[in-house]
Amino acid sequence: MIESYHLSKVYSRGVYALRDLSLTIGKGEFLFLTGPSGAGKSTFLRLVLCEEVPTDGRLIVSGRDIASLNRSQVQRYRRTIGFVFQDFRLIPRMSVFENVAFVMRVLGVPLGHRQRKTFQVLKWVGLQHRMNALPEELSGGEQQRVAIARALVNDPHIVLADEPTGNLDPDLALDVMNLFREINARGTTVVVATHDRELIRRVGRRAVTLDHGRVVEAA
Amino acid sequence: MRAFRYALDEALSSLWRGRRSGFMATATIAVALFVLGAFLWIASTLDRLGAAWSQAAELSVYLDDRATSANRGAIEQALAPGDLVAGFEFVSKEEAAKRFKQTFTELAGTFDSLDANPLPPSYEVRLHTASAARAGVEDLVDRLRKLAGVSDVKYDRQWLERLRAAVTIVRVIGLVLGTVLTLAASLTVASVVRLALHARREEVEIMQLVGAPLTYIRGPFVMEGILQGGLGAAAALGALAAVFLVSRGRYLVPLAAALDLSTVSFLPLGPCLLLLGGGMAVGCLGGLVAAVGGEPKRVVTES
DSSP states (O other), X not given: OEEEEEEEEEEGGGEEEEEXXXXXXXXXXXXXXXXXXXXXXXXXXXXXXXXXXOXXXXXXXXXXXXXXXXXXXXXXXXXXXXXXXXXXXXXXXXXXXXXXXXXXXXXXXOHHHHHHHHHHHHHHTTXXXXXXXXXXXXXXXXXXXXXXXXHHTTOOSEEEEESTTTTSOHHHHHHHHHHHHHHHHTTOEEEEEOOOHHHHHHHTOEEEEEETTEEEEEO | OHHHHHHHHHHHHHHHHTHHHHHHHHHHHHHHHHHHHHHHHHHHHHHHHHHHHHHTOEEEEEEXXXXXXXXXXXXXXXXXXXXXXXXEXXXXXXXXXXXXXXXXXXXXXXHHTSSSOOOOOEEEEEEOGGGTTSHHHHHHHHHHHHSTTEEEEEETHHHHHHHHHHHHHHHHHHHHHHHHHHHHHHHHHHHHHHHHHHHTHHHHHHHHHTTOOHHHHHHXXXXXXXXXXXXXXXXXXXXXXXXXXXXXXXXXXXXXXXXXXXXXXXXOHHHHHHHHHHHHHXXXXXXXXXXXXXXXXXXXXXO
């Protein structure tokens, strides 16, 4: 599903964010990317999201070298990916329902289907009763579940999560991880970047450790 | 259609949220287009005045008091209606005196106290409108001046040329001033739209990440610019109409009468639509500049 070959990303002043990274993530796999700050976890996710282009090497997603995609192909490609961030990135002026439906709205999905799908996914994350609330009225765990619902509402093939439990206490973090496990159980490829080794141990899935842009441990 | 509706909905709600800064941009456009519209109105009125004066274009051929009937016969032959001359009328010394006293009633007594009538007999010649600007008229004037019995020939072409020059100057000033103000208005719209874009930065980032089409990402900002431009243009036209209505009875109608202009009218439909379209185009340009230049480039934080 996601294959990188000798992937490198160099930022200005010659700073390597990734160095000669070769990694394969199978279809339907659940993978943790771990390592200290600056290890290159976010950079890898950013490359998969097509936010950056590799300096060297190749990144193949679903059989396509994503560095060669043009703008409209990138738009179509991104519609197959869901993303979750540490800081949730919910739109403050929109309700929970509107935040989740927003993705489908800007993709031109008809209203009826949009409403049905949004309600389904909010029910799935257990927040249908808070759908009229504003993000500021929710707890951190609830906000992250809204962000997960938003990532899932478009039925992505891949879900990327960048430190999704960084702002949550351990119990809420495990709840969020259980949601990711359920997403993965439906056949969706899930890649989670986290530095929380205890959480990785509790979830018990494959983990790749990065340091200074290189793979230092694969378990 | 969905993208258009989305852009319109978002632009309207964004305009409402940022109504203070939006008002500033709309007012700037309104001022720019008001100035441009005022100059357009002046130029179109002067154009109509020029056309009216061209209609009335005429030659006055003044005769020597000693002109004989043979001299007059030759002159009338030169003034025979044709391509240039539409017709002519002989004004005798007595008729000239009568007209003078009717026009300048307060001088009638002084005129009567004179020993003799000083006004010369003349021919008033009406020219074809289309021929008024022709070089042929100049030739006719030259020929008439050389005829025996002719003391002077007056042709009011100089006034028409001065009027046309004035119209050109008004147009150029209006165009330069309008262009400068319109550019300023466009930059103001761009700044205001960029503020709106900054306020909705997270939305735009999310839209980019989910692969939203450009029409959805940029559309609301372009639409916001178009609406601001359209509102500004409508306000400018409204202000122009108000100024016109207020000043018509008191200043414009008497001024028009003094200038031999039968009526005063507001800007024709064409320039009105041009101002409206221009305002929307300026707003569109501002919105587009802001949307293209202000889109966030990165969204994921480094770790």
